[in-house]
Amino acid sequence: MQFAPIYAHHLAKLYEPAVLESVEGKTLLVTGASGLIGRFFVDSLLASRADFRLVLPARRALDFADSRVQSFVANLCEPLSLPDSTKLDAIVHLASPASPAAFVDSPIATIMLNVYATQNLLELASQHHAKFIFMSSSEIYGESAKILAETDMGILDCMDWRSCYNESKRVGETLTQSFAHEKGTQSIVLRIPRTFGPTFGAHDNRAATAFLRDCVHNHDIWLKSEGNQMYSFLYVGDCARAIVFSLNHLPTNNAYNIASEAMSLRDFALRVAGLNPKVCLKTKEERQEGITKTQHAILDTAKIESYGFFPKFSLQEGLEWTYQILQEQQKERE
Numbered sequence: 001m002q003f004a005p006i007y008a009h010h011l012a013k014l015y016e017p018a019v020l021e022s023v024e025g026k027t028l029l030v031t032g033a034s035g036l037i038g039r040f041f042v043d044s045l046l047a048s049r050a051d052f053r054l055v056l057p058a059r060r061a062l063d064f065a066d067s068r069v070q071s072f073v074a075n076l077c078e079p080l081s082l083p084d085s086t087k088l089d090a091i092v093h094l095a096s097p098a099s100p101a102a103f104v105d106s107p108i109a110t111i112m113l114n115v116y117a118t119q120n121l122l123e124l125a126s127q128h129h130a131k132f133i134f135m136s137s138s139e140i141y142g143e144s145a146k147i148l149a150e151t152d153m154g155i156l157d158c159m160d161w162r163s164c165y166n167e168s169k170r171v172g173e174t175l176t177q178s179f180a181h182e183k184g185t186q187s188i189v190l191r192i193p194r195t196f197g198p199t200f201g202a203h204d205n206r207a208a209t210a211f212l213r214d215c216v217h218n219h220d221i222w223l224k225s226e227g228n229q230m231y232s233f234l235y236v237g238d239c240a241r242a243i244v245f246s247l248n249h250l251p252t253n254n255a256y257n258i259a260s261e262a263m264s265l266r267d268f269a270l271r272v273a274g275l276n277p278k279v280c281l282k283t284k285e286e287r288q289e290g291i292t293k294t295q296h297a298i299l300d301t302a303k304i305e306s307y308g309f310f311p312k313f314s315l316q317e318g319l320e321w322t323y324q325i326l327q328e329q330q331k332e333r334e
Contacts, residue, residue: 001046001066006328007198010321011047014237014312015244020050022247027053027087029130031076031121032094033062036209037135037192039199041094041240042069055086076117080124088128090247093121094135097165100290101205107164114168115175122179122187132187133246134176136255138232138297139166140191149300150191150255162290173255180253188246189255190239193299194268196318197236198325207265207291208233211272212319216326218278224286227266232259232299235318238311245309257299260311260318271316275323 003011023045032038033056042054046066056062057074064071072083076095082088095117097103097110118134125132144154156166176187196208211221242258250256263271266281273281313321 001043001064003043003047004325004328004332007043007325008047010237010325011044014044014241015048019241019244020048022244022249023052024050025052026089026247027055028090028092029055029057029082029088029121029124030092030094031057031117032096032135033058033071034201035094035098036197036200036204037195037236037239038094040197040236041092041243043199044237044240045244055082055088076120077112079120082124088124088130090131090133091121091125092133092135092243093118096135096169098137099204099206099209100288101203102290103162103165104290107161110164111168114165114172118172118175122175122185125187126179126183126185131247131252132176132179132185133243134172134187134189135243136169136173136189136191137165138191138193138257138259138299139292139294140170140173141294141297142166143294143296145296147298147300148257150257150303154294160293162293177253186252188250188252190242190246191255191257191299192239193232193234193259193297195234195236195239196322197239198322198329199236208268208272211269212322212326215272215276215279216323216330218276220280220282221269221273223266223269223281223283224288225265226283226285227264227269228295229265230262230296230298231265231268232262232297233268233315234259235311235313235315235322237318237321238313241312242304242309249309250304250307256304257301258304258309259299259301260313261315262298263315268315271319275319
């Protein structure tokens with residue numbers, strides 16, 4: 001598969017050869033392959049010379065133009081029937097609504113996908129004796145002033161419709177452990193913070209994505225609050241690396257935090273604005289539907305670090321790569 005030069009160069013240097021042994025000769029089913037993380041993850045594997053097979057169920061047929069990819073149309077909320085006699089080695093479940101617009105428009109569908117789709121995929125993992133990777137979120141912790149380890153839990157209001165995402169991710173995590181207890185399924189839960197990168201979709205209105213989209217279009221960045229919220233952040237390249245790492249190097253039936261640096265939302269917006277001299281950061285207080293109410297979500301990553309995983313990119317490096325790749329995409333469209 002052919003990628004634009006800057007993107008191709010970046011992808012080619014993402015993985016150490018030893019890490020790619022985790023996918024060599026394997027068949028992986030990956031959901032969410034058109035999303036921010038899924039698209040980058042699939043692209044990063046296809047940019048390598050590793051010998052593997054990717055099976056990609058999606059709402060619409062995907063065209064990756066690579067013989068290692070098999071895509072088919074499927075509704076993940078219904079039991080999956082795989083094409084031909086496919087035998088899976090691992091399932092990487094990345095499909096989930098993740099932007100405020102999706103939560104506002106479809107809170108029920110958000111819950112259904114994070115619960116029913118996860119159940120169906122775990123059934124498939126059980127049938128194939130395949131390892132199951134579940135992409136969860138720092139939002140499961142709720143509000144807490146602590147630096148959050150995997151055993152911590154903050155405050156979350158289950159009577160708030162916006163908890164459709166947080167609570168359904170919690171149920172998804174519990175499903176992985178219930179399948180482990182009842183059926184012996186081997187699962188890994190990866191909890192990620194605010195994640196950014198160049199592969200976001202047109203309808204993604206998360207703050208980090210909105211900042212980057214405006215920046216590459218030479219539009220001023222608008223911060224719609226004081227920006228005092230404190231969050232961990234993660235570049236999508238390190239998220240992809242963590243997924244591959246988890247396939248062979250982490251004990252199963254555990255949850256792991258992944259993050260790089262923590263800072264205020266305002267400082268993150270300033271970092272993005274600093275990528276483009278034509279762009280300024282401006283502030284206007286504005287009521288926003290669907291955004292998280294959590295003001296403090298900083299992740300403790302000591303657990304996954306104890307097994308040898310560390311981010312490869314600083315937050316600044318991730319932003320610079322994102323901006324360069326987005327610029328390259330913009331020029332291709334012109």
